[in-house]
Amino acid sequence: MKRLDALDAARFLAFCGMVLVNFRIAAEVAPGMDWASMLIGALEGRAAALFVVLAGIGIGLSRISASLLLRRAAFLFVIGLINMTVFDADILHFYALYFVVGAFFLAASQRGLWLGALGIMILAVIANLFFDYDQGWDWDTLVYTDLWTLPGFLRNALFNGWHPVLPWAAFLLIGMAIGRSKLHTLCIQHRLIMWGFGAAVLALFPQMMTSDTELVAYLGTESIPPGPFYVMAGTGTACIVIGLLLKLWPMIKRTGTAAFLTAPGRQSLTLYMAHILIGMGVLEELGLLGGTLSAPQIALYALLFCSLSSVFSLLWARKFKRGPLEALMRRATEYTRA
Known part of the structure; x- marks a missing residue:
């Protein structure tokens, strides 16, 4: 199937959302009522979910073994572990675990993928009934106290980390199911938009039906703790973004801005590492971490970083087919015959 450039653009938008959220976490910016705080708050848990759904769509569209x-x-697991020494909220090592789950579902039908996603969400609910979600966390500092012990690492990766397998792997399977659809058709694009909107709206209601604080948190649409209605809301939002970009892509191409969206989308692994090592590194060197910036300031810095990333990616793409880390991953994982 011909590559769908709109999906690369969606990947770049997901990256931009993650940059906004991660820069706020790194800079320890207190939430407020200004435009930047509301924007970042709306993106928390949604941008990363879109990123994982898109990874699933990529697998669904491909014939990968x-x-x-x-x-x-x-x-990705090795790169993620290295990244975790700098940024605890790394998503790459979680991605690796989602891929392991996805490998078992490569031959599954669309129905099987949806049932697999449902099964993962049910397992996540059961896990929350039997285990303490707060174990390991110091919520005042957002530090996972026993992360580098085997029990702590496994608990973090599977149950209560930033993006645990239960239930985040459901996003990958949902993306794989979506990738089996005829995404280039208007019919599927309209379904993504309408079903996504319906799912995002319906997910808001359960938390309104109880006054129990803990139950409200789990029935809500926040990513921590990631309850079933968060997965529903995150999937809905991802479907809306993907459906709209696919539908509007011919119009976007006519504006001449498409390359600024697709080039960085195809180098998202490289840019993800760069936003931590370079983007956060600059903030640290300038002494701007530790709550010294306001939400609007960190948002403007994040948007500037995303803009520079887009320009860099476009210039790189004129000389090289893949981004630096993308090329390294291909060389390290794909065997070639002499």
Whole structure:
């Protein structure tokens, strides 16, 4: 199937949302009522969910083998562990675990993928009934106290980390199911927009039906803790963005801005690492971490970083087919015959 450029654009938008959220976390910016706080608050948990759904769509559209997917998982896991020494909220090592789950569903039908996603959400609900979600967390500092012990790492990765397998792997399977659809048709694009809007709206109601504080948190649409209605809301939002971009892509191409969206979308792995090592590194060197910036200031800095990332990616793409880390992953995981 011909590559759908709109999906690359969606990936870049997801990256921009993650940059806004992660820069706020790193800079320890207190939430407020200004435009930037509301924007970042709306993106928390949604941008990353879109990122994972898009990864699933990519797998669904491709003919990737289980062995290659597992090799990519191993590559991302190693890169993610290295990244975690700098930024605890790394998503790459979680991505690797989602890929392991996805490898078992490569031959599944669309129905099987949806049932698999449902099963993961049910397991997440059961896990919350039997285990303490707060274990390991110091919520005042957002530090996971026993992350680098085996029990703590496994608990964080599977149950109560920033993006745990239960239930975040459901996003990947949902994306794989969506990727099996005829995304280039208006019919599917309209369904994504309408069903996504319906799911995002319906997910808001359960939290309104109880006054119990803990129950409200779990029935809500926040990513921490990630309850079933968060997955529903995150999936709905992702479907809206993907559907709209697919539908509006011919119009976007006519504006001449398409390349500024697709080039960085195809280098999202490189840019993800860059926003931590370079973007956050600059903030640290300037002494701007630790709550010294306001939400609007960090938002403007994040948007500037995203703009520069787009320009860099466009210039890089004129000389090279893939981004630096994308090329390294391909070389490390794909075998070539002499």
